[in-house]
Amino acid sequence: MNETASPAVVIVGGGMAGGLLACLLAAADVPVTVLDAGPPPQSPEGDADLRVSAINMASRQLLAACDVWQKLDDQRIAPYTRMEVQDSDGAGQLVFTAADAGASDLGWIIENSNTVAALWARACELGVDWRCQTPVTDIRRGAHGWLVVPAAGDAIEASLLVGADGARSRVRAAAGIAAPVRDTGHRAIVASVTTARPHDDCARQWFLPTGPVALLPLFGDGQHSSLVWSTTPAESERLMNLPADEFAAALSVASEHQLGDVVLASERQVFPIMNLHASDYVRDGLALIGDAAHVVHPLAGQGINLGMLDAGLLAEELLRARRRGPGLAHVSALKRYQRRRRGHNALMQASFIGLKGLFEHDQLPIRWLRNTGMRLVNDTPFVKKRFARAALGVEGDLPEAARQRTLA
Numbered sequence: 248m249n250e251t252a253s254p255a256v257v258i259v260g261g262g263m264a265g266g267l268l269a270c271l272l273a274a275a276d277v278p279v280t281v282l283d284a285g286p287p288p289q290s291p292e293g294d295a296d297l298r299v300s301a302i303n304m305a306s307r308q309l310l311a312a313c314d315v316w317q318k319l320d321d322q323r324i325a326p327y328t329r330m331e332v333q334d335s336d337g338a339g340q341l342v343f344t345a346a347d348a349g350a351s352d353l354g355w356i357i358e359n360s361n362t363v364a365a366l367w368a369r370a371c372e373l374g375v376d377w378r379c380q381t382p383v384t385d386i387r388r389g390a391h392g393w394l395v396v397p398a399a400g401d402a403i404e405a406s407l408l409v410g411a412d413g414a415r416s417r418v419r420a421a422a423g424i425a426a427p428v429r430d431t432g433h434r435a436i437v438a439s440v441t442t443a444r445p446h447d448d449c450a451r452q453w454f455l456p457t458g459p460v461a462l463l464p465l466f467g468d469g470q471h472s473s474l475v476w477s478t479t480p481a482e483s484e485r486l487m488n489l490p491a492d493e494f495a496a497a498l499s500v501a502s503e504h505q506l507g508d509v510v511l512a513s514e515r516q517v518f519p520i521m522n523l524h525a526s527d528y529v530r531d532g533l534a535l536i537g538d539a540a541h542v543v544h545p546l547a548g549q550g551i552n553l554g555m556l557d558a559g560l561l562a563e564e565l566l567r568a569r570r571r572g573p574g575l576a577h578v579s580a581l582k583r584y585q586r587r588r589r590g591h592n593a594l595m596q597a598s599f600i601g602l603k604g605l606f607e608h609d610q611l612p613i614r615w616l617r618n619t620g621m622r623l624v625n626d627t628p629f630v631k632k633r634f635a636r637a638a639l640g641v642e643g644d645l646p647e648a649a650r651q652r653t654l655a
Contacts, residue, residue, distance in 0.1 A: 255575055256565075257395055257405035259383055259418050261285065263300070263359065264537030264554035265411030266366030270313040271562035271648070273373035277575065280405075281375060282397055284382040288360065288367040290320055295465050296358040297437045297516055299473045301327075301450065303354045303640035305649040306555040310362075312648035313373075318365035319357065325464045326352040329449040330638060335503065348635035353450070356463045356473060359551075383412075386421035392532050392576075393421075407565070407576035408533045411558075414523055416539035424535065426525040431544055433458050433520040434483035436476040440498065443507025445469040453502055457482050460501045461545075471512065474498065475545055483517055520544055528589050529581040534561055541592045552640055553592055559646035560587050587644050 256272055258265045261283030269279045302310075310316040330353060332341040345353045370377050378397070385396035386408070393408035410418025419426055446464040453460045458477040465471040476498070478486070486494055491511045499509045523542040528535045537554030561584045568580035636642050640649075 255279070255405075256407045256409060257282065257393070257403055258409045258411050259283075259386075259395065260411035260413060260416075260537075260539070261288070261363070261367070261377060261379070262411060262413070262537065263362050263366065263551055264558045265409070266363060266370060267309060267313070267315070267555055268409060268411065268536060268558035268562055269370050269375045269377070270315055270366060270373060271309070271558065272565065273370060273375045274313045275562075275566050277565075277569075279370075279375045280403060281370065281377040282381045282383055282395065282403075283377070283379050285379060287379045288364040290364040291323060291358050291360045294513060295323070295439050295467075295471065295473065296360050297439065297473075297513060298359045299356050299463065299465070300359055300362070300551040301354050301463065301549075302357050302362070303549075303552045303638065304350065304352075305559075305640035305645055306552045307355065308649045309555055309559045309646070310365075313369060315362075315365050315369045318368050320361055320365075323358060323361050323466045325356040325448070325466045327354055327356060327448050327450045327464050328352055329447070331449060331451045333451075333453050333503075335453045335455050335501070343635040343638070345635070347632050348639050348641075350635075350639060353635065353638050356450070356465060383417055386418060406532065409561070410533070410535045410539040411537050413538045414521070414542050416535065418533065419525060419535055419539050422530045422533050422535075424525050424527050424530065426523050426540075429522040431520045431522055432479060433477045433544070434480055435518045435520050435545060436474070436478070436483055436486060436515055437518070438474045438511055438515045439465065439513040440472050440474050440495070441470050441510045441512045442472060443470075443509075444505075446472050446506065451502070451505065455501060460498070462502060462506065472506070476501070477520060477545065487515060487517055524593060528557075528585040531578060532576055534581055534584060536561055540588075543592075543595060549595065553595060556640075556645070556649070557588055557592075559649055560584055560644075563646040563648070591643060 255278045258269055258281045261281050269281050273279050328345045330343055345351055382398045383395055384398050387394050389404040392404050392406050394402055394404050396402045410416045412418055448464055451462045457479050461475045462472040465473050495509045495511050521542055525535055525540045528540050536557035543550050564580040564584045565575050568577045569575045573579055
């Protein structure tokens with residue numbers, strides 16, 4: 248087995264977090280190799296993909312900072328200017344708009360394949376050695392860093408190894424970092440639907456006793472939406488076994504007919520939902536980002552935005568260490584990255600767990616408390632503004648690139 252010359256950074260995983268980190272580093276002339284088991288990314292065509300993400304302002308700024316946003320197929324991006332959250336078991340409702348946060352949009356619903364294709368195209372322009380269909384068969388410590396063995400080709404010894412390889416991260420396992428997986432008790436049914444009434448650029452969510460139902464606006468004629476229905480395993484099995492028309496009728500009821508009758512526009516897929524948080528994000532010469540470090544419930548649509556902030560802050564700390572002299576992968580840079588991200592991600596995960604639990608209780612005092620709380624928030628402009636800014640992702644410890652306000 249031969250070893251190649253050491254690149255500065257090897258990223259295992261070519262998804263959105265790994266791709267963004269590659270572009271941010273390569274844009275600063277850092278040599279990067281990406282090893283991804285999947286095929287070359289392709290821009291979506293035709294009907295909307297089932298897997299979409301709600302991209303917030305901070306993530307958009309990071310994508311724009313390395314000229315990735317400009318490569319997205321903008322005809323397949325759906326901005327949303329309004330969010331409505333409702334308790335289907337009571338009168339509680341929370342509505343906030345982009346105007347509440349002084350912005351033109353609250354976020355953008357984008358197919359994951361659209362984002363990854365843009366990242367890949369930009370990475371190739373920047374000289375990233377992005378190797379598709381290249382699964383990793385072994386990871387171990389080498390003489391001068393981490394030795395990564397792909398299924399084909401020579402082993403690579405990396406000065407810095409980054410795990411961006413998802414919840415079942417091989418990088419995390421090789422580093423011996425614990426990350427207990429906790430079942431949330433939910434499964435997510437995803438599909439594309441059409442509605443009798445237009446979505447009006449509004450992202451809507453209804454909290455049922457069995458879990459939240461979200462309809463997210465999609466590109467097109469204004470009457471296509473992406474469905475994410477989180478519910479119990481038993482209910483998800485029942486819903487998946489319904490004929491298409493009966494499933495659509497059940498969704499129309501769950502969404503209180505606010506968009507009129509719903510019709511399925513795609514197949515249905517179901518996925519398990521888990522919580523995961525790594526005990527550490529770093530080891531000597533190694534870092535974890537995205538789902539390799541944390542997985543959260545999709546009820547707030549923040550999973551990918553947390554991963555993109557990981558990428559943005561890790562890039563910032565690495566480049567700061569290079570400028571100041573200790574070196575790109577110096578332990579001080581990795582520890583600073585962990586301090587800036589792990590606590591925030593833990594807080595977000597705990598918040599989502601608490602929110603899920605709050606809406607699962609059907610006792611009258613709890614129902615009264617949550618409905619009263621939602622009405623108070625909805626009637627208090629200052630608090631609504633904070634909620635709206637949180638949805639935008641413009642609060643807290645952000646990388647400098649995410650704070651810029653000028654977009655191309």
